[in-house]
Amino acid sequence: MSGDSSVGGRASSSGAAPAPMPKFAVAARGALADTALRRDLRAVTGELRRRREAAVGELGDWEELREAGRAIRDETLLNLDAHLERLEKSVTEAGGTVHWAADAAEAARLVTGLVTATGHGEAVTAAVPAAREIGLYEALAEAGVTAHPTDLAELVARLDGGPAPADPAPPAFHRDRARLRELFVRALPDAPPDLPDDPAALAAAARAHLRRRLLSARVAVCGADFMVADTGTLVLLESEGNGRAAVTLPGTLICVAGIDAVVPTWDDLEVLLQLLPRSATGDRMSPCVSTWTGVTPGDGPSELHLVLLDNGRSAALADEAGRAALRCVRCSACAHVCPVYERTGGEPYGPRGGGPIGAVLTPLVEGVEDAARASLPYASTLCGACADVCPVKIDIPDLLVRLRGRVVESRRRRPVPTPELLMMRSAAWTMADRGRYEAALRSGARWARLLSRGGRIRRLPGLLGKWTDARDLPAPPVHSFRAWWRARPRHGGDR
Amino acid sequence: MRVALFVACFNDALFPGTGRAVTALLERLGHEVVFPPDQTCCGQMHWTTGYRREAADLARRFARVFRDYDAVVTPAASCAATVRASYARIARADGDDDLARAAEGLAVHELSEFLVDVLGVTDVGAYFPHRVAYHPTCHSLRTLELGDRPLRLLRAVKGLELVDMPAAEECCGFGGTFAMKNADVSVAMVADKVRHVRSTGADVLCAADNACLAHIGGALSRLRGGVRVMHLAEILAATGSPAAAVRA
Numbered sequence: 001m002s003g004d005s006s007v008g009g010r011a012s013s014s015g016a017a018p019a020p021m022p023k024f025a026v027a028a029r030g031a032l033a034d035t036a037l038r039r040d041l042r043a044v045t046g047e048l049r050r051r052r053e054a055a056v057g058e059l060g061d062w063e064e065l066r067e068a069g070r071a072i073r074d075e076t077l078l079n080l081d082a083h084l085e086r087l088e089k090s091v092t093e094a095g096g097t098v099h100w101a102a103d104a105a106e107a108a109r110l111v112t113g114l115v116t117a118t119g120h121g122e123a124v125t126a127a128v129p130a131a132r133e134i135g136l137y138e139a140l141a142e143a144g145v146t147a148h149p150t151d152l153a154e155l156v157a158r159l160d161g162g163p164a165p166a167d168p169a170p171p172a173f174h175r176d177r178a179r180l181r182e183l184f185v186r187a188l189p190d191a192p193p194d195l196p197d198d199p200a201a202l203a204a205a206a207r208a209h210l211r212r213r214l215l216s217a218r219v220a221v222c223g224a225d226f227m228v229a230d231t232g233t234l235v236l237l238e239s240e241g242n243g244r245a246a247v248t249l250p251g252t253l254i255c256v257a258g259i260d261a262v263v264p265t266w267d268d269l270e271v272l273l274q275l276l277p278r279s280a281t282g283d284r285m286s287p288c289v290s291t292w293t294g295v296t297p298g299d300g301p302s303e304l305h306l307v308l309l310d311n312g313r314s315a316a317l318a319d320e321a322g323r324a325a326l327r328c329v330r331c332s333a334c335a336h337v338c339p340v341y342e343r344t345g346g347e348p349y350g351p352r353g354g355g356p357i358g359a360v361l362t363p364l365v366e367g368v369e370d371a372a373r374a375s376l377p378y379a380s381t382l383c384g385a386c387a388d389v390c391p392v393k394i395d396i397p398d399l400l401v402r403l404r405g406r407v408v409e410s411r412r413r414r415p416v417p418t419p420e421l422l423m424m425r426s427a428a429w430t431m432a433d434r435g436r437y438e439a440a441l442r443s444g445a446r447w448a449r450l451l452s453r454g455g456r457i458r459r460l461p462g463l464l465g466k467w468t469d470a471r472d473l474p475a476p477p478v479h480s481f482r483a484w485w486r487a488r489p490r491h492g493g494d495r
Numbered sequence: 496m497r498v499a500l501f502v503a504c505f506n507d508a509l510f511p512g513t514g515r516a517v518t519a520l521l522e523r524l525g526h527e528v529v530f531p532p533d534q535t536c537c538g539q540m541h542w543t544t545g546y547r548r549e550a551a552d553l554a555r556r557f558a559r560v561f562r563d564y565d566a567v568v569t570p571a572a573s574c575a576a577t578v579r580a581s582y583a584r585i586a587r588a589d590g591d592d593d594l595a596r597a598a599e600g601l602a603v604h605e606l607s608e609f610l611v612d613v614l615g616v617t618d619v620g621a622y623f624p625h626r627v628a629y630h631p632t633c634h635s636l637r638t639l640e641l642g643d644r645p646l647r648l649l650r651a652v653k654g655l656e657l658v659d660m661p662a663a664e665e666c667c668g669f670g671g672t673f674a675m676k677n678a679d680v681s682v683a684m685v686a687d688k689v690r691h692v693r694s695t696g697a698d699v700l701c702a703a704d705n706a707c708l709a710h711i712g713g714a715l716s717r718l719r720g721g722v723r724v725m726h727l728a729e730i731l732a733a734t735g736s737p738a739a740a741v742r743a
């Protein structure tokens with residue numbers, strides 16, 4: 001595949017090997033064992049699935065809209081250079097400053113530099129999907145800047161001393177309210193000790209705290225869902241209102257967005273704004289849609305910086321699979337319908353994001369040389385539920401299979417073949433010839449019957465032991481189908 | 496009508512009763528069944544695990560073995576889906592235009608499609624006095640888009656009580672090599688599937704693919720779940736008369 005060559009080119013452009021992380025199957029174990037997380041994920045993804053279905057069902061032209069969205073995203077990515085140049089021009093003319101970040105480290109450096117240049121030692125953050133990707137909080141902390149996340153889920157994770165949450169999901173859903181109350185009383189400044197544990201009171205306590213933060217903030221770091229190239233307008237969709245406050249109140253606003261978030265015109269935006277909220281949360285429109293263009297004296301921030309993040313994206317565009325994957329508008333609908341994600345959450349997929357499209361994007365952009373990235377395309381049963389809901393019609397299972405192909409091709413180039421490669425080759429060799437196949441049927445059945453008790457096999461050696469850990473296999477019958485066919489009186493004998 | 500049976504390698508080895516059932520059923524409906532003996536495997540496992548070259552070899556072989564038949568019927572929904580949806584991609588990945596053309600010419604039907612669409616029957620004269628739940632496997636649901644064809648066939652079976660299953664359209668967690676590579680997640684998925692199956696009170700769980708049934712059935716068996724799994728073909732072949740029994 002043509003994309004294989006671009007993997008190497010990318011490694012040199014981003015300068016460093018991707019950060020170490022565990023293989024998906026290993027990383028998933030913690031989540032699978034976390035009963036509260038499992039319960040909350042099931043509830044939240046179930047609710048979001050129902051909401052999406054209802055919201056999409058209201059529109060008679062959903063399929064036409066999806067097709068329009070696909071076409072817009074395809075065109076945008078094909079001519080990305082031109083649209084980005086136009087965006088830079090429009091933003092600059094409107095009084096903003098555009099910065100280009102080739103990789104995660106440069107983006108983190110740029111943002112920290114811009115914050116420290118203001119002379120303020122702290123910044124609020126709101127709706128920054130790239131935070132994990134670029135290691136924003138680590139970089140700010142290292143530079144001595146105190147970051148105050150204002151997304152509820154992030155605030156809670158922060159108070160708890162944990163990392164930024166992997167799932168851009170509804171408020172702190174992965175903590176039940178007793179845990180949340182205990183946490184607020186312990187760690188949220190000015191939370192009353194007699195705070196009740198009902199959701200409204202908890203939300204009110206968080207809101208009071210966040211308002212004070214946002215009202216006094218001088219510097220804000222935010223993300224953008226879309227950037228309109230024609231006018232230089234940045235568009236942020238969210239549901240908590242903290243994003244709206246962050247893009248309007250502080251004097252300095254630093255916006256970090258992937259270069260793939262560009263949209264050529266407002267007409268294109270109109271289509272995507274119909275697709276995204278319904279797919280993401282089942283809302284006809286997101287509760288808060290903020291659009292802002294450059295700076296306006298006396299109104300909103302007086303300084304606007306836009307940090308445009310490449311980090312492997314432009315290299316990924318070199319092939320068809322990459323262009324298809326980067327159509328993504330980050331609605332998370334694919335994750336919400338994914339039976340794997342429903343049981344693991346987003347964390348095991350790594351910092352570029354979770355769910356089926358995360359399993360595509362991370363290995364696509366970061367390459368498949370290391371075992372963890374290579375494990376991601378296999379973190380799917382290929383059930384296809386994701387492709388059914390994707391608002392820009394990304395055929396995610398097809399991309400996963402293509403990436404699996406990349407993984408295998410890269411392993412073929414290694415001097416020592418993997419056990420799986422040997423097994424797959426030998427299986428293909430057996431299947432390529434009727435005589436070999438029939439001999440294998442006979443000997444396989446003999447072996448398997450030796451391993452069976454009472455008509456079932458309860459333990460198998462090697463890789464197949466992973467199956468019999470929790471599932472039986474039926475003992476193979478004495479005669480294969482073809483043996484029966486051959487012995488049939490009427491049509492017996494080979495033709 | 497002369498029908499070539501593609502039984503699928505895992506049915507050949509592990510579930511020969513399904514192949515016998517398809518044979519009995521089609522012959523009962525007055526058709527001639529032939530079994531091209533050179534058939535082996537469609538290449539699905541190789542393709543979905545990323546082994547393009549091996550998949551392409553097996554796809555070429557399949558196309559050669561089945562190219563001369565006007566109708567090929569298989570009880571393996573995921574193999575039918577592989578031939579129909581993946582062969583063109585396999586051909587493209589392997590740069591083999593001949594394979595792409597050959598794949599287009601193949602007339603492969605999953606059993607319920609063949610019965611309902613080609614033969615135009617829903618009542619196949621079966622008798623099966625049991626409570627049955629139906630699991631629409633992902634390939635039958637989303638790639639083949641079988642819709643309610645299997646359900647229409649099941650509803651026409653005398654004595655059969657068809658029960659609805661909660662979350663029926665959710666994947667059972669098999670996913671080929673996924674069941675081994677991500678065994679923990681796979682088991683978490685099949686645990687929920689088993690819970691839903693058992694909540695229906697069905698005696699039998701039915702599907703159009705033994706791969707998924709081996710997974711759900713394997714978990715049910717380990718748990719002594721008290722529910723049998725049966726391929727759709729085996730239910731449709733059942734008539735209750737000992738003469739027509741398909742058991743060898």
Ligand code: SF4
Binds near residue numbers: 279327328330332334
């Ligand atoms: S890939 Fe997933 S997150 Fe991206 S647009 Fe499609 S459904 Fe939404």
